[in-house]
Amino acid sequence: MSETVLLSYEKNIATITLNRPEQLNAMDHNLLTQLREKVKEVHESDAQIVVLTGAGKAFSAGGDIKTMLQSADQEGFTEIMNMIKQMMLTYYTLPKITISAVNGAAAGLGFSLALASDYIIASPNSKLAMNFIGIGLIPDGGGHFFLEQRLGPVRAKQVIWEGKMMTASEALEAGLVDAVTAEDFTDSIRQYTGKLQAAPLKALIETKSIYAEYYKPKLADFLDKETKGQSKMRMTRDHQEGIQAFLEKRKPNFKGN
Template sequence: MTDTVLLNEENNIATITLNRPDQLNSMNLELLESLAERLKEVKESSSQVVVLTGAGKAFSAGGDVKMMLQSSDPKDFEKVMSLIKEVITTFYQLPKITISALNGATAGLGLSLALASDYVIAQQDAKIAMNFIGIGLIPDGGGHFFMEQRVGTVKAKHMIWEGQMIQGEQALKLGLVDHIVEGELDKTVNQYTSKLTNSPLLAMIETKNIYANQNISKLEAILEAETKGQLKMRQSKDHQEGVQAFLDKRNPVFKGE
């Protein structure tokens, strides 16, 4: 087990920390594998509340672009997408109450993961974006599913197409996050976890399970559709232009090809 994802359990609370701070906790293969293992551990643990956060100045900047560039092998793509599906479905269905604590940049796959939790708490100045469109891709990690749940289909489409970066206050108004914090994020998260650990958690988790069981088939279908769509987009000229523009630090010139 690597240290790219840390796990601490104490007083009925499991804290999972994405730990690639120098890379803004972007998700490479190693981190995804480690996160999948940590989630398995938490699923079998006695903790009833789970906090997911990121080390350093970001929750997660999303998928690791360098990883995408290093390999064009379809088998590598399939492995990554399979891991993403495992991580998202496991986290979404955890028989625990989950909190994502957004301590900074939260984008792309990082946002999909955050939205899979029961509560999303963000610092007021956190930068939040479903920004796959910037490199000619579509959301993955169930992004279509979670955005639709949070803001509705029409608004979800618009936000995905625009890929704009928004901050805490606007995210709260849209319903993407449940609470914003002006001061110390940890203090507010501790207040949430304290309240939860003094709540009838079995009843709360049972309600969660009912909704999760009802929705899991749709989430899995969307994850499968995202995998197929993402493969198609990775072969597009617009994606190639988006990645090159990212590397060149310039605005992309898309042609709808």
């Protein structure tokens, strides 16, 4: 099994790196399995700060279409969705300060994952999209929950329905990222972690834990509802058309059924 998620430590900082650069860190079964295990490992570590990023030119292009097609049966789909649920709940409630270092595209499930962090720092060339709608699906990975947290339900619905690819500056203006770096990206992330290291981290983490404990049941409920909704959407003709159009690199012709 190839190492599709890397984990390193430096002082009190853990860095998790999605490592399928040639596939823009699209999440297949292997990557999701390893990410779940790495997040569990970080949970048990002494790290107080976690940086989540992607190798190469992207943070993550989202779920791997091949994995989606291979898990067409209900059993495979349920396994993938349960894995995503476990991983997202563990990551969201980590007793650490988390930073998504978005160094390129963050789309679909990749964007949901980025939104799960306490801070989202984007490079100027980043592109971000909750673009499930393009293949006739709904967000998963807690995308509904995280968008509502940042935008409120009305604007969250609109972002989901539009499925627009946003530039880093557009995402910043919308409140979907917390900062866009203007300098060297790696150095900028070091500056952010340096500021955190100079803060009373135990107090920061205690505040995070209060919020996480309160909202964890709501996130779990959203994840369950997303699984049920996604299961229904996978049976629609619009989804089949969306997948076919994606594979044929053309605009889908949706019929609303």
